[in-house]
Amino acid sequence: MPTVIDPVCKMVVNPKTTKFKTEYYGRTYYFCCQECLDEFEKNPEKYLATSKTTTHSKRED
Numbered sequence: 001m002p003t004v005i006d007p008v009c010k011m012v013v014n015p016k017t018t019k020f021k022t023e024y025y026g027r028t029y030y031f032c033c034q035e036c037l038d039e040f041e042k043n044p045e046k047y048l049a050t051s052k053t054t055t056h057s058k059r060e061d
Contacts (some may be wrong), residue, residue, distance in 0.1 A: 001015075002015070003015070004030050004061060006030065006031045006036050006047060007029055007031075007040060007042050007047040007048065008031065008036035008039050008047055009032060009036050011032040011036075013030045013031065013032050015028075015030045017038045018030050018031065018032065020032065020034055020036065020037045021037070022040065022041060024044050024048075029044075
């Protein structure tokens with residue numbers, strides 16, 4: 001059964017059984033509980049930035 005990760009608490013969530021979900025920029029996000037959903041909706045970019053941002057340092061020789 002496919003699972004997803006709650007972007008707030010990083011808990012494994014089953015998208016078929018959870019009732020906590022929201023859409024943001026056309027993508028559906030799933031949550032373990034109402035508190036995580038509420039927290040995400042206050043500031044989605046805070047939680048998405050950690051999963052999208054990878055820092056690379058370019059060394060100049």
